[in-house]
Amino acid sequence: MYNNIQEFYNTLPLVIVAAGILIATTIEMYSKKSENILSWFSILIFLASGFYSLFTLDARSVVLQNMLATGGYVNIFYFIFTFSAAIICFLSIDYIKKYDAYFGEYYILMQTSVLGMMLMAGAKDLFMIFLGLEVMSVSFYVLAGINRKRLTATESALKYFLLGAFATGFIVYGIALIYGTAQSTSFEVITTKFSELSGNLLFLTGVLLFLIGFSFKIAAFPFHMWVPDVYQGAPSTVAGLFSTAGKAAAFSAIIVSLFVLFTSGAMRIITPYLSVISVLSMFFGSIVAIAQTNIKRMLAYSSISHAGYLIIGLAASNTEGIAGIIFYLAAYSFMNLGAFGIVSIIEGKEEANLELNSYRGLGTRQPLLAALLSLFMFSLAGIPPFAGFFGKYYIFIAAIEAKLTWLAILGVLSSVISVYFYLRLVVLMYFYDSSEQIEIERSNTGLLAVFISAILVVLLGVLPGSLLNLIISYL
Amino acid sequence: MENSLLLTYLILLPLIGAFALLFINKEKASAIRYTGLFFSAITFIISLFVYFGFDHSSSDFQFIHKFEWIQGLNVYYFVGVDGLSILLVLLTTFLTPLTLISSWSSIEHKIKEFTFFMLLLETGMIGVFVSLDLFLFYIFWEAMLIPMYFIIGIWGGKERIYAAIKFFLYTMFGSLLMLVAIVWLAVYASGSLGYFTTDITQLYKVAPTIARDIQLWMFLAFGLSFAIKVPLFPLHTWLPDAHVQAPTAGSVILAGVLLKMGTYGLLRFNLPLFPDASLYFAPYFSILAVIGIIYGALVAMVQTDMKKLVAYSSVSHLGFVVLGIFAMTQESVQGAVIQMINHGLSTGALFLLVGVIYERTHTREIADYGGIAKLVPFFAFSLMFASLSSIGLPGLNGFVGEFLILLGSFKSGVLNSWWFTVFAASGVIFAAVYLLWMYQRVVFGEVKNPSLNGLKDMNAREIFVMIPIFIFIVWIGIYPSTFLKVSEKTSAKIIHQVFNPEQTAEKLINNR
Numbered sequence: 005m006y007n008n009i010q011e012f013y014n015t016l017p018l019v020i021v022a023a024g025i026l027i028a029t030t031i032e033m034y035s036k037k038s039e040n041i042l043s044w045f046s047i048l049i050f051l052a053s054g055f056y057s058l059f060t061l062d063a064r065s066v067v068l069q070n071m072l073a074t075g076g077y078v079n080i081f082y083f084i085f086t087f088s089a090a091i092i093c094f095l096s097i098d099y100i101k102k103y104d105a106y107f108g109e110y111y112i113l114m115q116t117s118v119l120g121m122m123l124m125a126g127a128k129d130l131f132m133i134f135l136g137l138e139v140m141s142v143s144f145y146v147l148a149g150i151n152r153k154r155l156t157a158t159e160s161a162l163k164y165f166l167l168g169a170f171a172t173g174f175i176v177y178g179i180a181l182i183y184g185t186a187q188s189t190s191f192e193v194i195t196t197k198f199s200e201l202s203g204n205l206l207f208l209t210g211v212l213l214f215l216i217g218f219s220f221k222i223a224a225f226p227f228h229m230w231v232p233d234v235y236q237g238a239p240s241t242v243a244g245l246f247s248t249a250g251k252a253a254a255f256s257a258i259i260v261s262l263f264v265l266f267t268s269g270a271m272r273i274i275t276p277y278l279s280v281i282s283v284l285s286m287f288f289g290s291i292v293a294i295a296q297t298n299i300k301r302m303l304a305y306s307s308i309s310h311a312g313y314l315i316i317g318l319a320a321s322n323t324e325g326i327a328g329i330i331f332y333l334a335a336y337s338f339m340n341l342g343a344f345g346i347v348s349i350i351e352g353k354e355e356a357n358l359e360l361n362s363y364r365g366l367g368t369r370q371p372l373l374a375a376l377l378s379l380f381m382f383s384l385a386g387i388p389p390f391a392g393f394f395g396k397y398y399i400f401i402a403a404i405e406a407k408l409t410w411l412a413i414l415g416v417l418s419s420v421i422s423v424y425f426y427l428r429l430v431v432l433m434y435f436y437d438s439s440e441q442i443e444i445e446r447s448n449t450g451l452l453a454v455f456i457s458a459i460l461v462v463l464l465g466v467l468p469g470s471l472l473n474l475i476i477s478y479l
Numbered sequence: 480m481e482n483s484l485l486l487t488y489l490i491l492l493p494l495i496g497a498f499a500l501l502f503i504n505k506e507k508a509s510a511i512r513y514t515g516l517f518f519s520a521i522t523f524i525i526s527l528f529v530y531f532g533f534d535h536s537s538s539d540f541q542f543i544h545k546f547e548w549i550q551g552l553n554v555y556y557f558v559g560v561d562g563l564s565i566l567l568v569l570l571t572t573f574l575t576p577l578t579l580i581s582s583w584s585s586i587e588h589k590i591k592e593f594t595f596f597m598l599l600l601e602t603g604m605i606g607v608f609v610s611l612d613l614f615l616f617y618i619f620w621e622a623m624l625i626p627m628y629f630i631i632g633i634w635g636g637k638e639r640i641y642a643a644i645k646f647f648l649y650t651m652f653g654s655l656l657m658l659v660a661i662v663w664l665a666v667y668a669s670g671s672l673g674y675f676t677t678d679i680t681q682l683y684k685v686a687p688t689i690a691r692d693i694q695l696w697m698f699l700a701f702g703l704s705f706a707i708k709v710p711l712f713p714l715h716t717w718l719p720d721a722h723v724q725a726p727t728a729g730s731v732i733l734a735g736v737l738l739k740m741g742t743y744g745l746l747r748f749n750l751p752l753f754p755d756a757s758l759y760f761a762p763y764f765s766i767l768a769v770i771g772i773i774y775g776a777l778v779a780m781v782q783t784d785m786k787k788l789v790a791y792s793s794v795s796h797l798g799f800v801v802l803g804i805f806a807m808t809q810e811s812v813q814g815a816v817i818q819m820i821n822h823g824l825s826t827g828a829l830f831l832l833v834g835v836i837y838e839r840t841h842t843r844e845i846a847d848y849g850g851i852a853k854l855v856p857f858f859a860f861s862l863m864f865a866s867l868s869s870i871g872l873p874g875l876n877g878f879v880g881e882f883l884i885l886l887g888s889f890k891s892g893v894l895n896s897w898w899f900t901v902f903a904a905s906g907v908i909f910a911a912v913y914l915l916w917m918y919q920r921v922v923f924g925e926v927k928n929p930s931l932n933g934l935k936d937m938n939a940r941e942i943f944v945m946i947p948i949f950i951f952i953v954w955i956g957i958y959p960s961t962f963l964k965v966s967e968k969t970s971a972k973i974i975h976q977v978f979n980p981e982q983t984a985e986k987l988i989n990n991r
Binding site for chain 2: 327382387388389393397398400401404405409412413416417419420423424427431434435467468469472473476
């Protein structure tokens, strides 16, 4: 397995999470107080793994028989996944108590899903991607329906499972075609054989099917149908995980698998596909979000629209695009976590306070929460000096360098549309007085999580160079 | 002595003040007001240091403070002032404390938030005028929208929500296209300079070499964003809504400073960066400017609401500034710069006065007034003074700017037709009509509205706000050279950059 001890150290981020899963399962079996122990245990595991990967960016190697890459930007992805998951755990502590819906597997599944994401981000082989994807997705299917007392949660889980399985079918079919033409699933072999393969229609069909499958996972139009229902039905914390770490993982898989294609001629076939779904996602997401009255559905459509911006980076197919995507994913994760975090704090028992109207006059009653939520909304809308703006800026640089100026122009037009619905929340919170009082339970850990996200959103906006330089130098 | 950190202090001080406010209990209203005033006053004092340390004889950027901000992208924190921006910085730091004093009694709820947003706004405005890196400029340009949006939306009139959203979306639409153009420009620069940059002193060298066809598009992308802000006819429709709905302080800042950002942007970016396109578009923009002058004046004439009347007069007055810019002669550009300041002073004063009377009567309808001269003599005098300044009475500031613009546009080789001047000059006459007519209906005659009896005249605080503005109105009117000589070299340089792009580029390279 490992050729030397260094290789083992390089995979420590994964090992920590994997060991965490085993220990957590044991704790859950034997302890009666597992609810309290497991939440803090998972946070510890995630932070340990996340910070370890952040401090070992230099540990670049390919381990496990050319199956897994470590170090470099892969570790930046690890950090995004684990840190998002840690924030979600913080939010979950009080959220689960509020719903009185603790199930032992909640934190364990969160860890397995993160392990799956990490396998995808580091994959050097199509099988590894598939393995990671399934580990992540199956955990997600269960997490979506974790609150099994609720009908909507069950519906959400079933919908997610059926459509997710359908998407996986595409991916497997794509992998099969690629394997059939390249006689290998290893990226390395595919890269070396690439010149002869790029003319092969079956191979390109395989790549396209693979991409279509992942379009489901990143919630791009027209493969987005599951997103609003799943986000709405799933617990808010879990929806937050889907929309941040889950999306980042799917993008990491696309990046690792498409990276080899960028310098070759194959992009001329893929770029039109990417451009089209990017434009459609951006506009569909922004326009339909305007009509939403439920905040979780609104955030779901906003997530579709953000997938569109991210795909611009893929369509640009240059290193700026990749760096832009990674930065954008980090920025998007933290601002969306903040938004979902506040939603989960404000949400009352039995899915109360999820309508946009519940946010009326929040600026007077909950000044801190309202101010933070406005900050996240401005960042999501891409207004400087917050992280969301810089993410967009960098993606546009990539697009213009790739001579896709028209895509950048459509991107800004869709941004203008999206400003409307993000601002509407701010309007409701500050410009109206509330007619009815809603009860909000205090959640210190939740507030801490939201606070950390807010600090990161501001920091990434004001000092984007700190993360950007890391990404560029390790790409 | 030139202290390179002064401009950074200017940007940071209001920001520090804003965050200091967060630690004050929101019940302590006067502590909050004094803190806000203190920080904006200190900012004004520091801006005076900048002004007196400024070397008029040079057209270069001064008080430069530069350090690398985002390494990967070659983005610098790069600030500096020249003869154009220093006047606007002063106008900003001058008006902000005055508006804070003016809203001492008119803003009664959420005082902490109000002062917080006003200080943030000041940081944004100063940042816009001193940024010499397009990326930095854009950050301030957009970030400034947030406080203004809240000021209109929370403390505004009845239709405030509609006005706030319209204001935000209009400006956002224009500026996002500018963002694409900025990125395109930086990518183009990396082709010829060898590195990606948004530094405008570098872009001044390479941007004029862009092919004319592309320049036209770039000019439009930048120009649209600035034209919306100015606002140039027919993009002005957000302005009456925003001005009328905003609280007095918001209207003063909107008219006094925010509108100038559009004309500032045209002078700072459009003309020097895209000279060929500027020459091509000059007649078209001038035609729109002249239409704006006449249209704004005619619409102002039929308004029944005083605040709306002043708002439409802004469309007309800013038309003069745009005409001056695109006539591209030394006189007209200097006239445009001085007219930006004039408009900030006189329209600011008019909005303040409308606010003063509205606070007492809660109506802005001209028909509700009449004969208040006897009741409120100080107010009547101040309104007369501000109106005359806005009309352009010789001896007051408005005359200087309008005269220079008309003179410059008359002999402009770019416009090459005196029709522009003829039509624009009619705007001066219309201004006299709508302002004096309003004055007559409000101030003279008999008191018809019984509820006006017992109207209190301006108090000491309100008079204190007007006095500095009036001093400058007279000063510019009688001895404009104090201010004209500040902008002289910079105006000459901008015109030079338009007509001799290659030469300028060479000169800039040799100077390095």
